[in-house]
Amino acid sequence: MKATRKVQQILSNYEGETPGVKGKLCQMLMHGRLKGTGKMIILPVDQGFEHGPARSFAPNPGGYDPHYHYQLAIDAGLNAYAAPLGMLEAGADTFAGQVPTILKANSANSLMSSTASKDQAVTASVDDALRLGCSAIGFTIYPGSDSQLDMYEEIVEMRREAASVGLPTVIWSYPRGEAVSKDGETAVDVAAYAAQIAALIGAHVIKIKLSTDHLEIPEARKMFEEQGIDISSQSARVKECMRSAFDGRRIVIFSGGAKKGEDQVYEDARAIRDGGGNGSIIGRNSFQRDRSDAMAMFDKLVAIYKGNE
Numbered sequence: 001m002k003a004t005r006k007v008q009q010i011l012s013n014y015e016g017e018t019p020g021v022k023g024k025l026c027q028m029l030m031h032g033r034l035k036g037t038g039k040m041i042i043l044p045v046d047q048g049f050e051h052g053p054a055r056s057f058a059p060n061p062g063g064y065d066p067h068y069h070y071q072l073a074i075d076a077g078l079n080a081y082a083a084p085l086g087m088l089e090a091g092a093d094t095f096a097g098q099v100p101t102i103l104k105a106n107s108a109n110s111l112m113s114s115t116a117s118k119d120q121a122v123t124a125s126v127d128d129a130l131r132l133g134c135s136a137i138g139f140t141i142y143p144g145s146d147s148q149l150d151m152y153e154e155i156v157e158m159r160r161e162a163a164s165v166g167l168p169t170v171i172w173s174y175p176r177g178e179a180v181s182k183d184g185e186t187a188v189d190v191a192a193y194a195a196q197i198a199a200l201i202g203a204h205v206i207k208i209k210l211s212t213d214h215l216e217i218p219e220a221r222k223m224f225e226e227q228g229i230d231i232s233s234q235s236a237r238v239k240e241c242m243r244s245a246f247d248g249r250r251i252v253i254f255s256g257g258a259k260k261g262e263d264q265v266y267e268d269a270r271a272i273r274d275g276g277g278n279g280s281i282i283g284r285n286s287f288q289r290d291r292s293d294a295m296a297m298f299d300k301l302v303a304i305y306k307g308n309e
Contacts, residue, residue: 003029004036013249014204020166024135025204025251028100033077039305040079040253040279041298042102044138045069047283049084049107049123059259059288066090069287073099076298082138082170082281085124092132100135102170103128105158106151108140118145118177122154126161136205137162138170143194144184145177152201159202171203172255184216185209188237189224192244193217195252199244205251207281210268211237234268238275248276256282259289262297269304279305 003011007029011022030036045063047056057063066083070091073081082102092101105128106120120140129137139155142148159169173194175185184190191211198206213231215221223229230236242248254272256265265285272280280301286294303309 001030006038007036010038010251013246017168017204018163018166021163021168021204024100024166024168027135028080031100032079033302034079034279034305037306038278039273040251041076041301041305042080042082042253042279042281043069043073043076043078043286044082044102044104044255044281044283045087045287046082046084046104046107048087049109051110055110056284057287060290062291063287067094068291070095070099072287072291072294076286076295077302078298079279080135085128088132088134096133101132102136102138103132103134104138104140105129106139106154117147118142119147119151122158126158126165126167129162129167130165134167136168136170138172138207140172140174141198141201142174142176143197144175144180144190146179148177152197156201163202168204169202170205170207171198171201172207173198173203174209180216183212183214186212187214187216188212188231188240189220190216191237192241193220195241195245195250199246199250203250205253205278206245207253207255208241209255209257210234210271211241213237234271235275238272238277242276251278253277253279253281256280256285259284262300265297266300266304266309269301270309273305273307 003026062068066087080100084104103124105124106122108120141151175190175194188211191208195206195208245252
């Protein structure tokens with residue numbers, strides 16, 4: 001498999017990395033229907049841990065079966081499938097080698113008290129990722145949480161271990177916690193800051209949320225206004241987040257969030273594409289739909305990222 005010039009250019013941005021890490025990044029970028037374009041669509045299924053099984057899978061009961069998600073990612077021609085340890089173990093042999101997988105190595109749950117600091121437990125290891133033949137590890141950090149410094153230290157050490165055996169790291173960088181308001185979780189200045197933090201602690205792929213035009217931090221608001229930074233459209237805000245990820249030298253993908261109408265999913269994808277983002281990581285907006293509807297949605301998303309829609 002020969003990497004396209006676009007993929008080679010992306011890999012050249014990772015100057016400090018080993019051939020093993022670059023090889024796994026190349027594997028994901030060159031897999032599926034978007035292979036070679038520099039764009040990615042990833043299926044994440046960690047919501048059973050995060051939100052509970054009924055909230056996650058009852059809208060489409062096929063999703064209770066881990067094999068369903070493997071098959072959906074394969075049949076839709078996605079770049080990768082990301083899930084916690086148990087989900088991947090439940091289909092690792094049946095689907096070995098058919099789709100790149102990302103082991104989500106930490107998770108939270110909805111049974112914590114409202115007074116608990118926003119944090120996640122480490123639930124898997126680099127050894128698990130190697131044993132399962134994964135293409136990367138995934139890890140969530142919460143900029144804004146009182147527990148954020150511990151999370152940074154955890155992923156810096158796990159990232160070092162993963163890179164030493166040729167595995168890249170995908171960081172879910174989701175602002176939340178005591179230092180940010182609810183509106184601040186998706187504020188453009190905070191989202192850009194979250195992308196920068198993930199890049200600085202060594203993420204090879206950064207996952208953030210699409211942002212609003214809200215500005216949370218007074219000092220940042222002043223700078224945005226003084227410098228006339230455009231945040232008037234979703235594509236402009238994507239561009240600002242990409243600029244904060246080492247001026248686009250890191251792969252940044254954007255989460256789909258809670259289930260929404262198809263038109264909004266497509267509008268988001270066009271904004272990501274037009275703002276220079278690398279793609280989408282879409283969970284509930286795919287597996288909570290009937291399989292035929294999800295497949296049709298992925299068809300259109302691929303067309304959008306290829307510039308055909």
